[in-house]
């Protein structure tokens with residue numbers, strides 16, 4: 001299983017943004033749509049062995065967590081275009097508006113869940129079943145890491161993680177780098193997926 005956790009510190013936690021101006025009005029939910037695309041979509045098929053957590057901390061009701069579970073999602077739920085993916089996030093945020101409990105998850109569609117879980121909740125839950133890595137430009141080169149079966153990768157949004165996020169991750173997530181340049185979050189996810197594919201012999 002591969003898990004990607006994106007900490008999106010500015011991403012809106014209510015569907016109060018304009019679909020036709022996602023970058024300007026949503027706290028960069030456009031970036032999250034592209035991450036989902038890179039995490040799940042193959043040409044003509046879909047990665048069932050992937051889970052994505054979007055950890056949203058923007059206004060007005062942080063935190064919100066949206067979990068996408070590849071094993072449960074119907075392949076046609078996620079399409080390559082950004083707008084239809086943004087509509088899935090909007091649906092999740094609308095369902096999440098009624099949630100009061102801190103950690104109860106509610107199903108939005110098969111394989112898509114929303115909750116009020118914090119970034120720390122997500123990380124602690126993931127640690128129970130996966131080795132955790134923090135994707136960072138200055139980390140250990142990805143080619144020198146021995147990956148186990150269940151791996152989880154944390155990455156930031158357009159502004160990266162905060163110093164507080166980084167302090168929390170110290171000692172629990174090794175920093176791993178795909179190169180010294182700062183790449184787009186969606187490109188990083190695509191690269192990690194393709195790199196991990198290359199470690200597994202074809203069936």
Ligand SMILES: C[S@@+](CC[C@H](N)C(=O)[O-])C[C@H]1O[C@@H](n2cnc3c(N)ncnc32)[C@H](O)[C@@H]1O
Pocket residue numbers: 134135136137138154155156157158159160161176177178179180181182183184185188
């Ligand atoms: C667009 S980058 C953020 C850049 C931002 N200026 C910063 O200071 O973090 C989004 C995320 O992609 C990941 N990332 C970007 N380049 C990377 C690299 N070369 N190796 C590993 N992860 C990278 C990091 O997790 C980063 O937070």
